[in-house]
Amino acid sequence: SKASGAAISLKVFNAALGFATTVLLARMLGPDSFGVYAFALAVVMIVGLPAKAGVPQLVTKETAKGQASGQWGTVKAVWRWSTAVVILVSFVALLAAALVGALYSERIEMELSITIGIGMLMIPVMGLALVRASSLRGLGHTVQGQLPELVIKPAVFLALLIAVSMMFSSSQFTSATAMGLNIAATAVAFFVGAALLQRTRPPELTHAKPSYDSRAWTATIIPMAAINAMHLINTQADILLIGIFMVSAEVGYYKVAAQMSLIVAFGLQATKMVEPYFARFYHQREFVKLQRLSRAASRLNLTIAVAVLGLLIVLGKEILEMAFGVAFVAAFTPMLILSGGRLAGACLGSSGSLLVMAGYHREYARFWIIAAFLNVILNIIFIP
Numbered sequence: 258s259k260a261s262g263a264a265i266s267l268k269v270f271n272a273a274l275g276f277a278t279t280v281l282l283a284r285m286l287g288p289d290s291f292g293v294y295a296f297a298l299a300v301v302m303i304v305g306l307p308a309k310a311g312v313p314q315l316v317t318k319e320t321a322k323g324q325a326s327g328q329w330g331t332v333k334a335v336w337r338w339s340t341a342v343v344i345l346v347s348f349v350a351l352l353a354a355a356l357v358g359a360l361y362s363e364r365i366e367m368e369l370s371i372t373i374g375i376g377m378l379m380i381p382v383m384g385l386a387l388v389r390a391s392s393l394r395g396l397g398h399t400v401q402g403q404l405p406e407l408v409i410k411p412a413v414f415l416a417l418l419i420a421v422s423m424m425f426s427s428s429q430f431t432s433a434t435a436m437g438l439n440i441a442a443t444a445v446a447f448f449v450g451a452a453l454l455q456r457t458r459p460p461e462l463t464h465a466k467p468s469y470d471s472r473a474w475t476a477t478i479i480p481m482a483a484i485n486a487m488h489l490i491n492t493q494a495d496i497l498l499i500g501i502f503m504v505s506a507e508v509g510y511y512k513v514a515a516q517m518s519l520i521v522a523f524g525l526q527a528t529k530m531v532e533p534y535f536a537r538f539y540h541q542r543e544f545v546k547l548q549r550l551s552r553a554a555s556r557l558n559l560t561i562a563v564a565v566l567g568l569l570i571v572l573g574k575e576i577l578e579m580a581f582g583v584a585f586v587a588a589f590t591p592m593l594i595l596s597g598g599r600l601a602g603a604c605l606g607s608s609g610s611l612l613v614m615a616g617y618h619r620e621y622a623r624f625w626i627i628a629a630f631l632n633v634i635l636n637i638i639f640i641p
Contacts, residue, residue: 320395555606
């Protein structure tokens with residue numbers, strides 16, 4: 258319950274920072290350039306997927322299990338192994354992206370090409386930051402494990418945007434500049450996460466002999482990576498396909514709608530924060546505690562989702578106009594549709610996290626594959 262309460266506090270702060278950042282970016286860039294930035298960021302997330310897919314969940318799960326059983330050699334090994342995997346896969350992803358960019362450079366607009374190129378530098382930093390955050394969560398430091406991602410990165414990004422907005426006019430601010438500031442904020446979050454992990458590192462790890470199980474970890478990562486891949490496709494396919502079929506301004510409107518709808522789902526972070534306890538209670542067969550924790554997190558999530566959606570229905574247009582400007586009132590209808598989807602997800606509670614932490618990641622992956630496939634097909638049919 259304490260972890261869930263802290264999770265909600267962090268998520269509220271994160272939602273406020275995310276909202277302020279989106280407002281500032283939309284006002285500084287305008288619908289067209291903001292659409293270019295949103296599309297470029299979606300491309301970076303898709304290309305960078307192999308560098309982080311499955312690894313954070315594996316690190317959290319194996320760290321929690323290793324700490325509970327005293328197998329510190331496994332914990333030490335999985336930390337080293339996951340770092341090496343992220344670095345290697347990031348290099349391959351960057352190389353592949355560079356080759357594709359060179360082949361299709363003439364077909365891509367200059368502003369978009371530069372923004373994507375800069376954004377690619379975020380991939381290895383983002384992957385390594387997630388490994389450190391997952392290590393902290395696995396050790397039971399759930400709040401500290403979320404600080405770099407939920408607070409440090411968005412706070413630094415917002416601070417940099419405010420500083421730049423005071424130094425330069427909106428006409429001098431481009432989507433490439435915004436992407437560069439995002440990378441700088443990601444790097445700061447990485448160093449903060451690394452410092453926190455070093456500070457909370459258990460002394461038992463110092464003399465522990467690494468015990469690798471690379472084959473089992475690789476086998477575990479594959480279905481977890483499939484879940485992450487399908488989740489990312491579900492969250493980015495719409496942005497990518499709107500960018501392909503429609504003009505940049507439409508991407509900008511839709512990105513605002515998607516950002517607003519995320520506020521409905523921020524209660525889900527309560528479940529994310531207690532994932533290590535799901536793994537620990539399940540493997541220790543403390544099912545009463547597991548059920549109690551799951552029920553509390555799910556009820557809190559649903560309550561928040563219903564309250565936020567009600568506010569958006571009543572005051573959504575006024576909020577959009579006041580925050581983003583008259584042009585972005587066009588985001589109202591898609592915002593309500595996406596928010597309804599977030600509410601549906603809240604109704605399902607913590608089932609997904611429970612399946613993954615209990616080892617049923619393969620079964621869970623199948624549902625995400627089906628959902629992602631339907632998402633892409635329906636977008637291709639209906640966006641035009």
